[in-house]
Amino acid sequence: FGELCIEAISEELKIPFRPARNRFEEISSKDSLTSLSKALSAYASSLWKIASDIRYLASGPRCGIAEIRIPALQPGSSIMPGKVNPVIPESVLQVCARVIGNDTTVTLANASGHLELNVMMPLMGKVIVESLNLLSRASSLFAERCVRGIEADEKRCRELVERSLALVTPLAEKIGYDRAAEVAHEAYRTGKSLREVIRERGILPDEELDSVLDPEKMV
Known part of the structure; x- marks a missing residue:
């Protein structure tokens, strides 16, 4: 009976069912x-x-x-x-x-x-x-x-990237870890972007700053 049922169901559904081994x-x-x-x-x-x-x-x-x-x-x-x-x-x-x-x-x-x-x-x-x-x-x-x-x-994505403190990573290679950390802390404390703090302090010229803070170079 079991084998006949399995055969009929397999034919109807076009799926090769088989009896259990145990x-x-x-x-x-x-x-x-x-x-x-x-x-x-x-x-x-x-x-x-x-x-x-x-x-x-x-x-x-x-x-x-x-x-x-x-x-x-x-x-x-x-x-x-x-x-x-x-x-x-x-x-x-x-x-x-x-x-x-x-x-x-x-x-x-x-x-x-x-x-x-x-x-x-x-x-x-x-x-x-x-x-x-x-x-x-x-x-x-x-x-x-x-x-x-x-x-x-x-526009929103660029805004979030621009204000991200993660951009400090390539900056550390350019101005040193301690100085980059100071910039990051000030940006966090004041709510400014890294770019704004660096410009105010005159750490890097704009052309070099644009290159260093280019997020596409980080991915």
Whole structure:
């Protein structure tokens, strides 16, 4: 009976299924399903990071990082007119949280295989199918409605780079570590850029300063 079922299912789905090598082990232990769930959880954790990074990089328009602009699918909020809410990244985060939670359910269900039987198979099947559907739909939505419409705010990016104290690294090679450290501390204390402090102190001429503080030479 088992072989006939496998043959019929394989023919219907065009997938070459085969009987388990050890049927006793497969009845009590669902390690293969657990491995699948772990893979989905790992994918969800990576997707979580991507969605979180996009949300932070798009935060603003004035008090956040605001290096990128995301599609304005929901312009305005209940308390902030004109604000672009990151609704797609945040919906993806909720999906990822659900999938990671489902993986915990599968892990506990697999551990509940007592002796020769695991009675948690229906639960495992339900949450794994749910995770597959959620990740598939969320990934497509994320790509279509958010990622493809991302634009870099070049002016804002240049502004952040210009005011970054990390530019002091190549400066140390030119004027020495101690003097560069003094410039960095003063820039931090006064809120000025490194370029402004160096010009005020007359440490380097503008042409040489532009060359030293060129961020493209640091990457």
